[in-house]
Amino acid sequence: MNEIKKSEVLLGIVMLSAGLLYLFLTMNLPRKGFVDAAFVPYVLALAMCALGVLQMLAGRRPSLEVPSETDAAAEGGTADYRTVLKTLGLIVAYIALLDPIGFPIITAIYLFVQFIVLTPADNKVNYRAYGLIAIVSSAVIFVTFRYGFDLLLPAGLLAGIL
Amino acid sequence: MLDLFLQGFAAVFSVQIFLLIVVGVAVGIVFGAVPGLTAVMAIALCLPMTYGMGPAAGISLLVALFIGATSGGLISAILLNIPGSPASIATCFDGAPMMEKGQGAKALGVGIIFSFIGTILSIVALVFIAPALAGIALSFGPHEYFAIAIFSLTLIATLSSGSMVKGVFSGVVGFVFATVGIAPVDAIPRFTFGQVELNSGFSILTVLVGVFAVAEIIKIAENAKREHGALVQSVSMKHIKGFGFSWKEFFGQLPNATRSSAIGIGIGILPGIGAGTSNIISYIVAKRRSKHPEKFGTGVIDGVVASETANNAGIGGAMIPLLTLGIPGDAVTAILLGGFMIHGIQPGPMLFITQGVLVYTIFAALILASVIMVALEFYGLRVFIKLLAIPKHILLPIILVLCAVGAFGLSSRIFDIWTILLFGLLGYGFVKAGIPPAPFIIGFILGPMAEINLRRGLMLSDGNFLGFFTNPISGVFLILAIAAVLWHIVQAYRATPPRVVEV
Numbered sequence: 001m002n003e004i005k006k007s008e009v010l011l012g013i014v015m016l017s018a019g020l021l022y023l024f025l026t027m028n029l030p031r032k033g034f035v036d037a038a039f040v041p042y043v044l045a046l047a048m049c050a051l052g053v054l055q056m057l058a059g060r061r062p063s064l065e066v067p068s069e070t071d072a073a074a075e076g077g078t079a080d081y082r083t084v085l086k087t088l089g090l091i092v093a094y095i096a097l098l099d100p101i102g103f104p105i106i107t108a109i110y111l112f113v114q115f116i117v118l119t120p121a122d123n124k125v126n127y128r129a130y131g132l133i134a135i136v137s138s139a140v141i142f143v144t145f146r147y148g149f150d151l152l153l154p155a156g157l158l159a160g161i162l
Numbered sequence: 163m164l165d166l167f168l169q170g171f172a173a174v175f176s177v178q179i180f181l182l183i184v185v186g187v188a189v190g191i192v193f194g195a196v197p198g199l200t201a202v203m204a205i206a207l208c209l210p211m212t213y214g215m216g217p218a219a220g221i222s223l224l225v226a227l228f229i230g231a232t233s234g235g236l237i238s239a240i241l242l243n244i245p246g247s248p249a250s251i252a253t254c255f256d257g258a259p260m261m262e263k264g265q266g267a268k269a270l271g272v273g274i275i276f277s278f279i280g281t282i283l284s285i286v287a288l289v290f291i292a293p294a295l296a297g298i299a300l301s302f303g304p305h306e307y308f309a310i311a312i313f314s315l316t317l318i319a320t321l322s323s324g325s326m327v328k329g330v331f332s333g334v335v336g337f338v339f340a341t342v343g344i345a346p347v348d349a350i351p352r353f354t355f356g357q358v359e360l361n362s363g364f365s366i367l368t369v370l371v372g373v374f375a376v377a378e379i380i381k382i383a384e385n386a387k388r389e390h391g392a393l394v395q396s397v398s399m400k401h402i403k404g405f406g407f408s409w410k411e412f413f414g415q416l417p418n419a420t421r422s423s424a425i426g427i428g429i430g431i432l433p434g435i436g437a438g439t440s441n442i443i444s445y446i447v448a449k450r451r452s453k454h455p456e457k458f459g460t461g462v463i464d465g466v467v468a469s470e471t472a473n474n475a476g477i478g479g480a481m482i483p484l485l486t487l488g489i490p491g492d493a494v495t496a497i498l499l500g501g502f503m504i505h506g507i508q509p510g511p512m513l514f515i516t517q518g519v520l521v522y523t524i525f526a527a528l529i530l531a532s533v534i535m536v537a538l539e540f541y542g543l544r545v546f547i548k549l550l551a552i553p554k555h556i557l558l559p560i561i562l563v564l565c566a567v568g569a570f571g572l573s574s575r576i577f578d579i580w581t582i583l584l585f586g587l588l589g590y591g592f593v594k595a596g597i598p599p600a601p602f603i604i605g606f607i608l609g610p611m612a613e614i615n616l617r618r619g620l621m622l623s624d625g626n627f628l629g630f631f632t633n634p635i636s637g638v639f640l641i642l643a644i645a646a647v648l649w650h651i652v653q654a655y656r657a658t659p660p661r662v663v664e665v
Contacts, residue, residue, distance in 0.1 A: 011595050015331055022338055036622055037352060040613045044338050048408045048642055051331040058327055076328075079384040087383040088587075091562065098566075111559050118386040118555035136325035137560050141567060149214050151571045 008059030016052025086117045102156015107138035128135055163293070170522030172485065174530050179219050183527060184228040187534045188542070190230020190548050195238045195246045196557070198382055201231030201494045204373040207564045209501055210571040217505040217520060220364040221529035224501045228494060229281060230530040232437060232477055233539065235274040236470055237546055240266060240511055246505045249437035249473040252445035256458065256465025263461050271405030272463045273470045274539045275412075276419055280471035283423040285480025288485075290515075291526055296486040299511035303630060304618035307487075309636035309643075311612035314433035314489050316643040319601040322648045328597045332633075336605025337612075338362055346614040359577045364499040364585075368578050368587050371608055373599050374586025375593075378586020379558050380590045386555055405540070412465060418448050418464055419471045426472035433604065437476035444472035465550040477528070485509050485521065489608065496603045504572075627651065 023045035026047040029038040111134035119125050145151040146162070155162045173179060186208070193204035204227045206228045214219030235250030240257035253273060260269035302310075315337075317415050319329040342353045343363030354360035365614040429440035448468035449458040481556040483489040488509040490496040502509055507517065514521055539546070592599050623629030 011178050014595075018335070029352060030350060031346060035617065035625065037348040037350050040616070041338075041352065042335055043222065044341070046245045047334050048338070050329065051327050051334065054327045055331070058325070080387050081384070083386055084380060087380060091583055094595070095576065095583060098579065099576050107563055111563065114559035115555055118383060118558065120389040120555065121387045124552075126466075133556060137563070141474075142564060145210070145567055145571070149211055149571075151210065151213070151567070152574060153570065154576075 005059050006088055009056050012052050012056030015053075015055050016049055019048030019050075019052050021119065022048060049142075064140055083117060087114065089115050098156075099154050099157060102158050103153040104138050104142045104162070105156065107136045107141065108135075111137055166518050166522040166524065169519050170524075171530075173519070174222055174526045175219050179222045179527070182219055182223040182537070183279060183289055183531050184534055186223045186226025187230035188507075188529050188538055190227040190232075191234035191237070191535070191538060192230075193547055195226070195232025195233035195546055195550060196249075196552070197238055197242070197246050198378065198400060198554060199557070200374060200378070201228060202370060202497050202563075203378070203561060204231050205494065205497045205501065206367065206371045206375055206568055209497075209504065210564075210568040211500065213571055214418060216249025218508055218523045220505050221501065221507070221520070221524055222531075224498055225524060225527050226531040226534070227252040228498065229474075229477060229528065229535055230538075231494075233274070233277040233470075233535050234476055234546070235280070235473070236466075237270070237539075237543070238284055238550060240269045240273060240466075241547065242550065247438075249441055250469065251438070251470035251474070252441040253466055253473075255464070255469070256461055257469075259459065259461030261461075262462070262468070265461065265535055266303055266404075268406035268463070269461075269466055270539075270543065272407055272411075272415075272466050275405050275407075276415070276467045276471045277474040278532055278536045280423050280426055280474035281477055281535070282426045282529070284475040285525065285528050285532070286478070287427050288478035288481050288528075292482050292486050292521075295482065296514040298512040299486055300515075301613075302511070303620060303633075305633040305636040306639075308612055308615035308619055309630060309633075309639035310487060310489065310561045311608040312490075312613065313322075313639040313646075314483075315601070315605060315608050315612070315641040316489075316646050318433050318435075320606045320646050321432075321439075325596070326647075326650045326654060329601050332592065332597045332599065333601035333605035336602035336607075337609030338605075339369065340606045340609040347617045355522045362480065365572055365578065366496070366607060367572060368495065368498045368581040369585050370500060370571035372582040372587075373589035373602060374497075375561065376582050376586025377589025377593060377599070379562050379591055380506070380586060381553060383626065384532050384560055389554060394630050402558075407463065413468045415463065418451075418467050421451070422448065422468045422471035423475040423528065427479040427602070429472075430476035430491065433483065433484050433489060433491040436480055436481060436494075438492075440468040441473040445469045457534035479637075481524075481528075485513065485524070486511060488611070490604065493603055496607055499607065510543075554630060565645070580624065587664065596610070 022041070026038055026041040026045050031038055066149065090110060090113055094106060097106045112130055115130045115134065116125055142153055146153055172541065174183065190204050190209065191199065193199040193201060205224055208223060208227055212223055215223075231247070232249055235246035236253050236257065238244050238246040239253035240252040240261050241260035243251045243254050245251045245254055245262070247570065257269045260266065315333050318332040320326050340363065342360055343351070344361055345352050351361060425444040425447060426437070426440045429435055430437070445465055448464055449455045452458065452464055454462070480491045480495045483491060484495045484499060488499065490499045499509060507513065507520065565582060566579045569582045572578050589599055592602065594630065619629060621626070630640060
């Protein structure tokens with residue numbers, strides 16, 4: 001319970017900080033009158049700050065708020081953040097390399113590595129099957145969208161051939 | 163009306179649209195059935211394929227996906243005792259015990275037929291209510307639209323989570339992201355940091371795909387290493403005639419189905435809550451009204467009927483505010499709204515006047531998709547059961563790639579793919595913090611509607627805020643919004659122990 005309360009207070013601080021950041025950005029907007037383009041952002045920024053404060057207060061008071069999904073998630077054992085970070089890293093690399101390397105190649109590589117990263121611990125990694133699925137999926141998606149739906153996905157290194 | 167309906171049916175019975183609806187329902191059923199895949203994902207993934215189609219074909223595909231995915235949840239609820247989506251939680255209560263008793267085929271048959279009945283009844287409600295409501299909404303001005311947007315936002319923020327603070331915060335943050343870009347009325351850039359790409363703001367589709375698909379994939383990565391393949395039990399179809407239940411049982415369930423449809427339609431119309439809530443409420447009501455409430459939970463068809471009729475009845479209900487006012491009630495209708503906009507259609511009362519044929523094509527597509535849903539689930543059940551066994555670690559990365567393709571397809575920019583990742587991280591953060599994502603989406607969509615109508619309304623009433631309260635319709639909605647918040651605060655401060663849904 002103590003842990004939950006602490007994280008609820010922490011969430012309140014995050015909410016308040018987000019509100020203050022938005023308030024700061026809003027204060028830099030040019031003003032033309034009382035109700036102008038900055039009026040709604042001011043209302044929203046103040047609302048965010050107020051909600052942040054309320055969340056901090058609520059976190060300090062037990063049984064006021066109904067426990068939410070976080071508690072349920074905590075029951076299922078600790079989350080495997082290493083896999084989450086690896087997945088995020090892969091997605092970032094995938095998007096960054098999409099243009100220079102091109103959709104067909106980078107998608108096949110991304111899928112292959114991502115399959116391996118997400119394979120459950122008690123499953124064997126089947127490199128040959130993964131490679132085949134990755135290449136076929138990438139090719140099918142590229143061809144379908146490029147030629148079927150006229151979507152010019154970046155061809156990158158293969159630009160001369162495709 | 164009949165004339166428009168005939169034109170609508172003529173459109174959906176063209177070979178192209180008919181095939182699209184069949185494919186849409188099939189893909190939708192798979193996304194509904196596989197736990198972790200959602201209706202929003204299904205629509206998000208298929209949306210880029212519709213970019214090049216006409217509006218009638220594109221929208222027909224999207225509503226077919228919607229119907230398939232809403233109904234598909236019953237397959238895993240009954241066979242695996244895992245709801246494929248929140249809309250079929252209550253289906254597990256009696257569907258899974260029926261499966262254990264060896265009545266799996268009967269449970270599936272009941273689920274399929276009453277899903278169909280729920281859908282059809284809700285479409286009937288849609289066809290009769292929507293044009294009338296659109297007629298009333300034609301006279302709405304900025305005051306009314308502002309008030310309705312605020313009312314809808316308040317309702318979703320207070321209803322979607324146990325914590326009102328988190329719900330409202332989620333809605334406000336959605337609104338905050340919608341303020342990025344060129345401001346309405348004054349036309350000055352806000353929060354764009356000099357980036358030209360941000361001038362038009364974030365696309366609703368990148369937000370939805372990020373918050374609901376990418377976030378889901380990141381979340382599943384948390385438990386991927388511990389994942390075990392789902393054990394799908396086989397259903398014996400031997401000695402099963404038709405749908406596995408008798409006419410007597412069917413007629414005995416009609417009062418229950420009618421009541422559950424009414425609950426599903428009513429809850430579907432309200433913004434903020436939808437099939438995820440109505441299936442449980444209608445189950446509880448069915449149990450209370452039943453002559454044998456003690457049998458609920460042991461495997462009676464009444465429970466499956468209540469849940470499956472109600473969740474599918476939400477389809478027509480949710481389409482009513484979407485088509486007549488342009489207000490989505492939940493994430494699925496929000497992405498449908500995004501799809502409409504991509505095809506240059508602005509839902510609202512004018513749609514019924516300027517695009518009458520299209521509106522009735524949508525109605526016809528909904529009806530046809532329901533019929534195809536029954537046929538596919540009846541004849542193709544074995545195929546869908548096989549698909550439940552596709553490993554997630556293969557499926558999810560491919561879905562992510564398709565999300566990226568969809569985002570890129572919006573305007574051929576890598577920038578939009580970065581945006582889905584940004585919103586994916588935000589959505590994941592929300593899940594970890596226990597903040598409901600639905601108000602965020604609705605805030606993002608209704609925020610600009612509220613702002614622009616606030617500005618216009620103030621211009622009309624010479625800067626006087628009282629105009630919003632003296633206008634009768636907007637006054638009522640604003641007072642209702644305030645009442646909803648106050649009621650919630652009173653509830654919270656009574657400091658009652660957490661309410662647990664009694665089943």
